[in-house]
Amino acid sequence: MTTHTELPGTAGPLPLEGIRILEIGMVFVLPLAITPLAAMGADVIKVEAQARPDQVRSGLAPDNILREHGYNYGVHFQTLNRNKRGITIDLSKPAGRELFLRLVAVSDVVAENFTPRVLKNLGLTYEELAAVNPRIILLSSSGYGHTGPWHQYKAYGPNTESVDGLMHVTGYPDGPPIRGGAGGLGVAFTDVAGAMYGTYAILAALEQRERIGRGQWLDLSHYESGVATIAETVIDYHMNGRTAYRRANRHASRAPQGVYQTTGHDRWVALSVASDEEFAALATALGIPDLLSDQRFATLSGRHEHAEAVDAIIAAAVADRDAVDVEATLQAVGVAASAVATPRDVWFDAQLKHRGFFELVPPPDEAPDIGPRPHLRPAWKLSETPSETRSRAPRFGEHTREVLEECLQITEDELATLEEAGVIAAEPRQGMVARGTMDLETMLSERRLREVDPDYRQSIERHLSSE
């Protein structure tokens, strides 16, 4: 890993070269669905408007510093919108709609996450897009989908995770249902899952277009993509009338499985045993022969029945040990074990570093103080397709002129008219992007943060830059 200050060029042919995607979406799910397609070479044009900038633009300011035009430097925005171009079109104006449809005529995909009624109000339904370009593919990404009795229901992130059954099965048996990741603040599992189904659906529709010569409308419901990951429980309900319940870290077949506290503040090791042989290996490696002499634990069903007793013995055996040391000890004998990594630990994980899961993205020219900063690359590695960031997330309206000239051969006069009419704009309207910093002190006092590391910037850069 080098602390490159310039972005790499395209090293080899990219799978989606020549595919143009218009993204009218904000926040997490829809932009995230398009992120991998941008990484794989699609020309992604993100469409915002003066009155409708992506709300994530200002989400998290680098180093908690409010900068002028801070909406160009939001951290999550950078994660989600690398390799995309950014333009502005006010779709609610007739001239804006017309301009957008001209782009549709020369594009392959439109991806949007409006609530269902908005697309109709804007006059941008699939039928209206297909009338301009029958090869266009429209991805509509919404909470419940565009049909069915609930399609107008509202769904913010917490709602999706509660409706799709995931919360019901997550948490302690004696506690409330739980959202993944600090009540959803640090994580967006259903957002990521919904996004990945969207990515796949677009690729599949492009494939089908090769075969049938026309596009289609993809009606993606995050409710459905969440249910797909708990399908077994629905099948069990149909087969046996059973309704699955929360079981913390226990597993239906593997035993023991759980987390056990080790030395250090709030440090844990997770482990999971699949067979009698692994159980014997664990007992020997951790030096707890009692586990083997006790006949109650000799079989898988016995270990399930006496799970609390097994857990107590393992907990006592690792309480005075280091989590990373226990992980290594158990992995050396083939037992699945891992220290429970904090978000900080993830950045310093040797395995992820070796695999190049992180990259340093150089700062924008006009804000060099931000410095090269680390971001995740897509969650798959292709041997012949580079995944390095080719361009930073776009500034608001950065490519409006470039895109309209390149794709529509638009003239100076037309540009001036569009600007005058407020169809295109150089800046978001005042007050449309929230500005603010994170109150880390309050988060600490409310115990939402474990700690605040003052040396985060240097230590992470040192780590990623070292051989």
Add this chain to the structure above:
Amino acid sequence: MLWPTDGIRVVELGGGISAAYGARLLADFGATVIKVERPGVGDASRQAGPFPDDSPDPEASGRFLYLNHRKRSLTLDLESQEGAALLAQLLTDADVLIENLGAGAFDRLPFPASLPPRLTVCSISPYGQDGPKAGYAGSEITAYASGGMMYITGSGDREPVKHGLDQAAHLAGVCASSAILAAVMLARRTGRGQRIDISEQETVAQTIFPALNLYSHLGGVMVRAPIGNTSVVNSAPMPASDGWVMPSYAGLGQWWDSFAGFLECPELLEERFQTPDGRRQAAEEIDELVGPRFAERTKADLFHTGQAWGLTMTAVQTPADIANCPHLAERGFFVEQQHPVAGTVTMPGPIPLTAGVDRGHPSPAPLLGEHTEAILAELGTSAEELVRLRNAGIV
């Protein structure tokens, strides 16, 4: 009509959840998938439930049926020279191989020749194919632990927990299907396939990008939130008379007057509750006001009446609620598989809803080795040879 992945030929090794789900997504859209299973034993999922009437039967596992409909099953002993040779023969006509045998395991199979250059090979493993932990054993819980998700899930005063089922393995399968299609598209242009390497640790780590960004750009290390602190203002679930509801505060805060009207709780309109700061400071008081009103109503009433008021209110649905959901029924989300052993099995169909794909009428998941004879005949294996291979335990 031709489906999205019609004509794409996929061979699946390993099974379990991740590779089988990735291959199922390709099959959902029309790809031909040959699932290679161990003679006599089959995919490990066959041993996992749920089973009809709780009676274990490797041909009737609910998990297996869900992950493997629209596929064909071929039994093959890959450890044997002859088995590997048959696999190599199968691959000469394939576009894609997807496997989760474990890091490096595929490369150690006793292949007689090199792989066809056009083939895309997708490997899913706990930590990826290279690196200091490539050889480590993995499971769902270690993916959650090493990917950073687990540390921030659960209650601050209790142990970290993972999502309830096998979400990481499913998500790895979804990622695989996308990466595979992209590679297949490129191979059509260049004539060359490539290796795809998916790590379940990375699959999980990507889902906590907000927490990772909070550290890398501000130094904050997120932790499990104290659950005693649950409240409407924190978007925590609230007890209804028969379960739980999720009042998403990001929405409720915007429509506070409607929230007050919906709960018939005029106290919420008082001056001190009118600003975000005021509400945050009075979080406990708000819960004392609204808690009893939630508790006396059913979750379905709160959900649907709340939505009628335009509020971001949902039920925490159970599998039973989902199985009986009229919305999913109208969208035809659940499909029925007519299986010769398990009977009629109801399960989620393809995602998303689109005219390009028929959600219903999937062919059932295959019996163990159901298509062995047909597939080997297609490869030119004679009936006598098949008998010999069976007797030798190779198929």
